[in-house]
Amino acid sequence: MGSETQWNPPAGSWASSAARRRNMQAIKSRDTKPEQLIRRLVHAQGLRYRVAAKPLADLRRTADMVFRPAKVAVFVDGCYWHGCPEHYVPPKTNSGYWSDKVAGNIARDRDTDQRLAEAGWTVLRFWEHESADDCALSIAATVNNLRPDRR
Template sequence: MNVQRPQQVDPLVSNRMSRVRSRDTKPELAVRSELHRRSLRFRVHQRPVESFRRTADIVFRPAKVAVMIDGCYWHGCPDHHRPSTKNATFWREKIASNLKRDQETNETLIAAGWLVLRFWEHEDPISVADRIQELIISRRASLQRKSR
């Protein structure tokens, strides 16, 4: 019988990875600051759909818009992601599972009537805020017309 042993975790790598933020990252804070400056009000790190155990970085509940600011490494940015050379199989599978989860999240939220906006961490926060603001205004107007 061939039993696989778990790989030893390098304490230095483990320590470094434990300090990687999953929320309130610098790119998120920059976009949130710009949105707040424009008097757009939103919720942070909430579930757009209560029964679905996934959160969005920024949630505009009345307009039903969920915003995700994706990290280039963790979400496989086509421009900036560089595959790890150490433990390459593990990291390739990890990034692939993140992408699959992102797709499932998008599909579930869209099916529930939400607009899902995804941006890369390297994108300019002002440009990101411009696009979000434009879509929020458009979405609010559209939802108001439908409710009449």
């Protein structure tokens, strides 16, 4: 019999297996395909923005796109990580951990929305499955309406 050693996650580890750990580490937190497509479409409309930037210096959260003069923060949320009502499927392994993680993400999203709104920002949130064209049009319309030089 071979000397196969089974991978045991460290105490408190979030991974249920070595393969799952590799998969989860490979998931991008920025520059996802939906984000890139929306950014290209918004850029083509002549709008410029900051990518993966903090709208507020004292808030440890980043928006996918930030339009500072217009005070618009854009988030393109992944269906799994942010609990999309249409597409979220609870995990089969380590479900307690992952369900709590997603619930925490949702709570953080709502807190972020509230804090930005209190600071005078407009928050736009889109799901990764939404039409990039529709998202880009909505972003452009909002930014153009809120830009100080356009009022």
